[in-house]
Amino acid sequence: MNFPLNMKLKPKGLTGLLRGTMFAATVASLAMMAGMADAQTLRAVKHSDLRVLDPILTTAYMSRNHGYMIFDTLYALDENLAPQPQMVDTHTVSEDGLTYTFTLRDGLMFHDGAPVTGADVAASIARWGERDGMGQVLMSFVDSMDQGGSPNEFVINLKQPYGLVIDSLAKPSSNVPFIMPKRLAETPSTEAIPEQIGSGPFKWVADEYQPGVRAVYEKNEDYVPRSEPASFAAGGKVVKVDRVEWVVMPDDQTAFNALQAGEIDYWESPPSDLLPILEANPDVTVKNLNALGMQTIMRPNTLNAPMDDVRIRQAAIASVNQKDVLDALVGNPELYNLCGAMFVCNTPLASDVGSETLVKGNGMEKAKALLADAGYDGTPIVIMHPTDVGTLRTQPVVVAQAMRDAGFVVDLQAMDWQTLVGKRASQASIADGGWHMFMTNWVGADVFNPLVNNMVNGKGPDGGWFGWPDVPKLEELRTAYATAPTLEEQQSLAEEIQKIAYEQGVYAPIGQYFVPSAWSNNIEGVLDAPAPLFWNISKN
Amino acid sequence: MVLYIVQRILAAIPVMGFVALFVFLLLRLTPGDPAAIIAGDTATPDQLDAIRESLGLNEPLFVQFFSWIGQLLQGDFGTSILSGKPVLELIADRMEPTISLALTTIILSVLIAVPLGVIAAWKQGTLIDRFVMLLSVLGFSVPVFVIGYLMISAFSMQLGWFPVQGFKPLGEGVGQFFHRIALPTFTLTLLYIALIARITRTSMLEILGDDYVRTARAKGLPERKVLMRHALRNCSVPIITVIGIGFALIISGVVVTESVFNLPGLGRLTVDAVLSRDYPVIQAVILLASLIYVVINLLIDIAYVLLDPRIRYA
Numbered sequence: 001m002n003f004p005l006n007m008k009l010k011p012k013g014l015t016g017l018l019r020g021t022m023f024a025a026t027v028a029s030l031a032m033m034a035g036m037a038d039a040q041t042l043r044a045v046k047h048s049d050l051r052v053l054d055p056i057l058t059t060a061y062m063s064r065n066h067g068y069m070i071f072d073t074l075y076a077l078d079e080n081l082a083p084q085p086q087m088v089d090t091h092t093v094s095e096d097g098l099t100y101t102f103t104l105r106d107g108l109m110f111h112d113g114a115p116v117t118g119a120d121v122a123a124s125i126a127r128w129g130e131r132d133g134m135g136q137v138l139m140s141f142v143d144s145m146d147q148g149g150s151p152n153e154f155v156i157n158l159k160q161p162y163g164l165v166i167d168s169l170a171k172p173s174s175n176v177p178f179i180m181p182k183r184l185a186e187t188p189s190t191e192a193i194p195e196q197i198g199s200g201p202f203k204w205v206a207d208e209y210q211p212g213v214r215a216v217y218e219k220n221e222d223y224v225p226r227s228e229p230a231s232f233a234a235g236g237k238v239v240k241v242d243r244v245e246w247v248v249m250p251d252d253q254t255a256f257n258a259l260q261a262g263e264i265d266y267w268e269s270p271p272s273d274l275l276p277i278l279e280a281n282p283d284v285t286v287k288n289l290n291a292l293g294m295q296t297i298m299r300p301n302t303l304n305a306p307m308d309d310v311r312i313r314q315a316a317i318a319s320v321n322q323k324d325v326l327d328a329l330v331g332n333p334e335l336y337n338l339c340g341a342m343f344v345c346n347t348p349l350a351s352d353v354g355s356e357t358l359v360k361g362n363g364m365e366k367a368k369a370l371l372a373d374a375g376y377d378g379t380p381i382v383i384m385h386p387t388d389v390g391t392l393r394t395q396p397v398v399v400a401q402a403m404r405d406a407g408f409v410v411d412l413q414a415m416d417w418q419t420l421v422g423k424r425a426s427q428a429s430i431a432d433g434g435w436h437m438f439m440t441n442w443v444g445a446d447v448f449n450p451l452v453n454n455m456v457n458g459k460g461p462d463g464g465w466f467g468w469p470d471v472p473k474l475e476e477l478r479t480a481y482a483t484a485p486t487l488e489e490q491q492s493l494a495e496e497i498q499k500i501a502y503e504q505g506v507y508a509p510i511g512q513y514f515v516p517s518a519w520s521n522n523i524e525g526v527l528d529a530p531a532p533l534f535w536n537i538s539k540n
Numbered sequence: 541m542v543l544y545i546v547q548r549i550l551a552a553i554p555v556m557g558f559v560a561l562f563v564f565l566l567l568r569l570t571p572g573d574p575a576a577i578i579a580g581d582t583a584t585p586d587q588l589d590a591i592r593e594s595l596g597l598n599e600p601l602f603v604q605f606f607s608w609i610g611q612l613l614q615g616d617f618g619t620s621i622l623s624g625k626p627v628l629e630l631i632a633d634r635m636e637p638t639i640s641l642a643l644t645t646i647i648l649s650v651l652i653a654v655p656l657g658v659i660a661a662w663k664q665g666t667l668i669d670r671f672v673m674l675l676s677v678l679g680f681s682v683p684v685f686v687i688g689y690l691m692i693s694a695f696s697m698q699l700g701w702f703p704v705q706g707f708k709p710l711g712e713g714v715g716q717f718f719h720r721i722a723l724p725t726f727t728l729t730l731l732y733i734a735l736i737a738r739i740t741r742t743s744m745l746e747i748l749g750d751d752y753v754r755t756a757r758a759k760g761l762p763e764r765k766v767l768m769r770h771a772l773r774n775c776s777v778p779i780i781t782v783i784g785i786g787f788a789l790i791i792s793g794v795v796v797t798e799s800v801f802n803l804p805g806l807g808r809l810t811v812d813a814v815l816s817r818d819y820p821v822i823q824a825v826i827l828l829a830s831l832i833y834v835v836i837n838l839l840i841d842i843a844y845v846l847l848d849p850r851i852r853y854a
């Protein structure tokens with residue numbers, strides 16, 4: 001609150017004293033009220049803008065994060081990556097392993113006041129199962145799915161036993177199986193849901209949503225959190241602020257200044273070059289919240305010559321040294337990890353099989369030998385280079401140089417990310433605008449097992465992921481993984497999948513890195529999680 | 541004059557039609573697929589096709605174009621492909637910050653730059669003239685984002701006089717409004733002072749050598765009157781032109797300034813829409829920008845007549 005500098009109070013006698021006292025008290029109380037009101041609003045700068053509000057229609061991480069605010073999930077992963085019930089109270093499995101019966105917790109209500117029923121759950125899971133890779137695998141095992149005997153029961157009948165039912169329902173990243181009202185879940189999965197009604201801990205404030213400017217959520221007073229403490233995405237979702245605002249700030253320097261000036265409370269992904277300054281600020285905390293980090297990858301297109309030759313793909317992968325990529329991309333060795341595990345290091349399925357040259361950076365001679373063996377004729381390798389995304393513009397340059405050093409001729413084509421997104425879907429030949437290779441980044445939780453990791457899909461041009469490797473053995477092993485009854489068998493199968501994926505050159509992780517978040521010390525309780533979560537956070 | 545204005549308005553219709561066609565084709569021929577952006581990484585070709593179908597992107601180009609034109613003629617600018625919000629609403633939300641910044645910048649620039657330009661011309665070759673020219677060179681040479689960051693560093697981070705970023709509508713209080721708009725205004729004003737002061741100086745120098753100015757001085761008129769009434773008024777045409785174009789430029793969006801100060805203006809809306817291939821938004825914003833240019837050019841032409849009676853339009 002500002003007053004003119006030349007304002008003068010002239011108390012005269014008792015009346016003046018009283019007036020002065022009342023004035024001072026009013027100012028103090030107004031200031032306190034302003035402070036209290038402000039303390040209940042958490043302002044956060046996210047990594048991007050929220051554009052698509054349907055977290056099932058798209059895999060965009062901002063849409064997933066939005067989903068975590070207003071929707072709830074049946075299960076969620078805890079800090080040990082173990083699925084824990086969230087909306088579910090109990091579940092039973094029939095002796096033959098074919099029928100799963102779930103009972104929902106009492107008191108679950110959508111934001112429009114309607115109770116959450118098994119019918120809502122069935123419709124939501126069906127819609128998610130149409131879009132999500134792991135959901136599609138689950139649905140291939142499902143015979144039927146519907147509300148049970150009572151409204152808060154939900155039953156899945158399987159065609160054959162499937163060991164990953166609960167893991168599927170606890171999938172932590174895009175697409176997350178969020179539960180929405182049946183009337184919304186019946187929207188075709190290729191169209192956006194018309195309303196933002198969930199049963200999650202926050203409500204969507206539609207009137208204040210301005211794409212490119214801000215998204216606003218308010219506390220759902222009717223939400224009944226679980227009694228367990230919050231852990232990763234699991235446990236009690238206790239909301240401790242009245243309102244959360246996601247403020248869009250396209251300029252990192254602005255966000256940096258705003259955090260230090262106290263205009264925002266939380267910054268999801270500050271660039272690594274600003275971290276040392278933030279770490280030196282005693283009023284700011286800097287911490288990596290996602291232990292799985294990000295996996296940056298190179299993906300060859302197996303359809304276009306010469307990348308259709310496995311030796312050429314192997315040569316490209318062998319030429320790359322993860323350390324070079326990560327030094328250029330991240331710089332600070334404390335924020336990256338040399339990691340050849342396709343299913344991410346520090347997870348139950350982590351393995352270093354097949355990744356020696358990437359991690360040790362000793363594959364250049366092997367790459368040259370492979371190129372000679374393949375009779376590489378100098379055909380330029382088209383690498384798509386997205387120059388508008390800070391976390392993607394470095395890798396193509398480093399990889400291109402490594403490949404040139406090995407003897408490749410590289411055509412590094414600069415473009416914006418959205419052009420790349422459109423172009424990578426094309427199976428056209430190079431002459432018709434096709435491509436040979438691109439790089440992208442994945443959140444660890446999106447690649448940490450063979451079912452969610454799109455790159456080890458071996459279905460080929462019909463049903464495979466961009467690059468389309470046709471490796472039936474991979475599909476065989478992924479199916480076996482889906483039905484493997486024990487962790488040991490899953491680990492063994494995952495390792496075999498990784499071995500074949502490297503042998504076939506279907507893709508290569510070119511490093512694991514971490515993106516710490518920064519927040520003002522006036523907030524507490526920020527959770528380590530697979531996505532930025534805003535429950536459990538209090539503001540002083 | 542009225543006939544001239546009517547003719548200009550009628551002439552604007554084919555101009556807008558051409559802009560509409562050009563923008564439409566340019567966007568459709570640019571690589572990038574909004575359906576792929578929405579669908580994300582795991583969509584199958586069938587799902588992509590279904591999304592394209594639901595967005596009407598599978599229709600032939602001419603069907604899409606005439607459907608859009610038909611909507612426009614009914615005042616419907618369509619809905620954003622990504623957010624699903626009406627385009628008109630998105631633009632309306634961004635107009636206030638943009639117009640506010642344009643008005644405050646132009647008003648402040650004119651108030652400072654015109655007198656500076658006049659004085660520089662009057663005192664040609666003196667220290668004042670050199671100072672104005674130095675200011676002008678600096679204003680042109682130093683990138684706006686550098687000036688913006690320096691302003692933030694000095695007045696927000698060090699002195700704490702202004703907030704770092706953001707915008708408050710006028711409806712939320714005049715004080716709050718000016719508190720937030722001040723730094724971006726000062727930043728852009730430096731550029732516009734350079735532009736307007738330089739044009740004013742050059743125009744004044746030409747006029748000050750004319751016979752009628754010498755006559756006015758010989759008559760014994762005070763120098764203030766000579767400068768302001770006789771000289772400045774007669775060189776106002778190029779100054780008004782620069783001010784008009786400058787205003788149109790800010791209205792069309794000053795992306796860098798908007799980004800540095802986190803102002804939710806039209807420039808950022810345009811860039812965001814282009815990067816996400818949100819066709820209806822891009823089309824509407826570019827059409828709007830073209831309309832603004834047409835209207836401002838018309839206003840400038842009208843201003844010429846008011847300022848210089850020698851100018852007549854058939």
